Amino acid sequence: MTLTLTGGAGRNAGPILHGPEIDAVADALRAGHYGHGPLTEHFEHALAAFLGVADVVTVASGTTAMHLALLAAGVGPKHEVIVPSMTFCACVQAIVATGARPRFVEVDPATLCVRADDVLAAATPATAAVLPVLFSGRAVDLTGIQQQLDERGITIVEDAAQAFGSDLAGRLIGTNPKLMTCFSFGPTKNLTCGEGGAIVPRTAEEADLLRRLRTVGIAQSLAQRAEATSYEVAGFGLRAHLSSLSAAIGLVQLARFDDARTRRRQLWAAYAAALAGTPDVQLTDVDIAHTVPFNLVVQVPNRDRVFHRMRQAGIGVGVHYPPNHLQPAFARWSTSLPATEQIGRQVISLPFHPSLNSGNLQQVVTALRDALTA
Structure with missing residues (x-):
């Protein structure tokens, strides 16, 4: 039985709750592991299987996903990132958090998404990345300019916060190996974890870097650290993991x-x-x-x-x-x-x-x- 929130026309947004989320969180609480744990990794594997990709790295929020993805793409203080102005401010804050500058561009008035021509016209020698926003879940097709962006060293980091489950010509968002894709699993998203997010990396090396970035720079996995007397802090990182409690909700949501x-x-x-x-x-x-x-x-x-x-x-x-x-x-x-x-x-x-x-x-x-x- 599907449980839904009350509010009718007086409420702007809300999640679909299916019912088992409550028991799943209670089980996670009883298990006593509230941070990153086996449930988090189970959720990552389930997401990767749903999308049909090699790996997914979960994080604390969609904003965190964009921030870490931009860092993994090498974006820093000397760079610009192309982004539509018509989006939630979290996108811009993620850019600013890297030290880079947002370069605002127009959107198509019909779709409220960026157009490939506008992206290309906005690119400068300082442009390191473009952050297309999949407004209301609609795919943004930049395949026509992908080669030109590649030649200029510009990475596409998709803000697919609103687009989990959407597709581009039959190909699920998050499955293009040339892009890093960022999802949000916030309270009102298509799939909710209460709070959470995820990044689909392009390579295994990128996945390793993202995992270090989300775990205060520690190179070893949770399982490796449990069997060792020390660990290595390999570089910069944040405390940005997805909790087991959030993963428990996400697993129920994904199954339904x-x-x-x-x-x-x-x-x-x-x-x-x-x-x-x-x-x-x-x-x-x-x-x-x-x-x-x-x-x-x-x-x-x-x-x-x-x-x-x-x-x-x-x-x-x-x-x-x-x-x-x-x-x-x-x-x-x-x-x-x-x-x-x-x-x-x-x-x-x-x-x-x-x-x-x-x-x-x-x-x-x-x-x-x-x-x-x-």
Whole structure:
């Protein structure tokens, strides 16, 4: 039996809980190993098997995944990283944490994802990486410029925080061996661990480096350290592992991921049908046949007025996201991005979570239409 959170139209987002998560966490608590442990490694193996890849390195969060992936790619203080401004600020903070500079670029107004031409045009001799954001779970196809990026030594680190389970032309996100892919398993993601993240490395050497980075620089594995009187700190590292408690939740979620994928796609399709023909509403194109959607974002005129009217009506709308190049923390790297700035004034996220029923959905759509015509 699937357990879902209450809240209906008054809640913007929430996870699908299947029920066994509670017992799984209790078992992990009784086992007495709360940090990185056998359950964490079991979850890593299960993720790798699900994706069909050689290895997956789990970490404490999606933000941590991006930070460590950029470090593993050699990104540092002399570098730039190309990133869309239309994303959660965690992406930019991950870049700044390496000492590198974010180089903000526009997104396609229809998909809210970066375009290959814009990425290539933004590249400079200082560019070390590009961080495409798979907005709402939609794949970003940079294969057409992959060779040019390779020739310039530019690594693609995918921010697939919202895209677990999505695919590009039938190939699961995370399975392209030329990319490092970062997932988030936060509270409202397609697959949740409560908190957590993961990186799909390109090589075994990269996997080893990522494991050192997440374990305060220690070169030996947990099992190796248990059988030795010492260990080697091989370089810089953080305490950034995924806990066994989080892994216990993730294992349950992964075993039932098909249910979550189906429910999210059905909900998005129901919204699309209900909103069809509504004047002044532009639905973000997520390519639903290939995407497990994380949220449902539309663009509307007079967004602030619509937002407040819907909140007053008890509808849990949100804004994803305020453009980062306009944020005070990133002002030194700001640039003119007129398309992003217009999108930033128009985007509004409608409630999108598993406890929504058809009545709740109609309540949201009616409130949106009322707010637009008020």
